[in-house]
Amino acid sequence: MKKAADFTLTENRRLTDRFSLLTLKGDIPADVQPGQFVQVRVDNSKTTFLRRPISINEADPATGTLRLLIRRAGDGTNALCDLEPGAVVNMLLPLGNGFTVPADKSTRILLVGGGVGVAPMMMLGRVLKDNGLQPEFLIGARTAGELLLIDEFRKIGTVHTATDDGTSGEKGFAHQHSVLACAGRWDKVCCCGPAPMMKGVAAAARSIGADCEVSLENMMACGLGACLCCVEKTVAGNVCVCTYGPVFNVKELTW
């Protein structure tokens, strides 16, 4: 069940000058899934009118701990990245549909995150591991210094990296990485990142015969399926990313 709730910021880790990792405490519904998002009300920005949809990086209903990885993209996210511990943050959660957790434990699964798109891969990787799967990660960024939360990903599974400038792993975009080019290596690929990268990953997955889910981030107002602003064109027509997604199987999309 969705709810509106006040959370209290307990830690704001500035990962780089562009990214912050917020840890918050509050009441998290027990049915939260990896790939879902929250709608955060930004009270400390006069120019921000709408809530900001933010991926859940990690959520633990037992301890009420929620983590959000945020990129400074404008006034709203700047204000969130500037919050100090003790700040009270109102959110709607959990929203949307998450990634599918395969029932078959032998499913070979690669989680691909580009830039701030690594956010949902943390909880997804942890949940997959808790369910007996062995996910591997492919993390992309502009440069080695912007490979986010890489040490934490390494605790869950093998990590492959790609950087635009070649300072870590293979040089180039994540979807061009050789790990994605091996026919038969993956049964499933889950991806979140910039649209061109996700389209590239979807194409690579298709060519090696892997199932592929992607998480979209179309601009939205309500996050609840009411405003019909965040629509994505699918094989079934225009649907709301906030309620049908944000995670889609690429077979549903017109990519």
Added chain:
Amino acid sequence: MENNIKPCLAVKVGSMEMRNPVMTASGTFGYGWEFSDFMPLETLGAFIVKGTTLAPREGNPYPRMAETPSGMLNAVGLQNKGVDYFVNNIYNMVKGYGSNLVVNVSGSQPEDYAEVARRLAPLDGVKAIEVNISCPNVKQGGMAFGTTCAGAEAVTKAVRQAWPRTLIVKLSPNVTDITEIARAAEGAGADAVSLINTLMGMAVDVERRRPMLSTVTGGLSGPAVRPVAVRMVWQTAKAVKIPVIGLGGIASGRDAIEFMLAGARAIEVGTANFINPAVCVEIVDWISDWCVRHGVKDINEIVGEI
């Protein structure tokens, strides 16, 4: 002593009796179920479901939304699955909310509007229809009928013949004199007018040097439009005898009372639902408290006080 008496908030629009004056604006509250986790739907005076057309519509291409100072632009373009889908698949799910169900109706020509109304007429649970002659986001029809007296009259007349219950006509602010259009709708048989729909606007992404919306222009809503809406409600309430329903940037009980003092019999809450999905409950409670503070026993006493 008097302070302990609960004020009467009930209002009547046409033959529709509402327990309070708070309605949800079309296109901002989905079909209600999107909000049922956040608030009890029966607390609403009425809820107005998304604009419904004769044939299904896919709406405009993405992007359809841009955030603006104290508001937002939208260019959804009446995406909906058509009236038959509503009748067969949605009606049964939304008729039992314990609040008045109102369907917003749109079309490309007067006969389309009338045909939608005709297909809704057998559904007793639909207490009123709100005829949208003011959508700025569709190429044909929509706002075209709301910007001339002849257009408003033609649509209202056609729907009046097809619809037996309360008929609300939703007006566009994108006109020189909204009172003329309101009078035309009244003369053609409307039981009430609601105003304002969105103001036409535009925003540009200066880095990409492109419009923010796929349609270039869109409809502005939110607190940014509120003073314009209050002014138009005030003018219109003085020009017609039928009830005026006020909307445009209402985000609090204070805003609702502002519209009622200016002449609104009831109010609609729109964009504010996106930011606070329980805002309507808070507005009802605030209105009630305001009445107690001001010694108002019946909310109808204050309508058009200004």
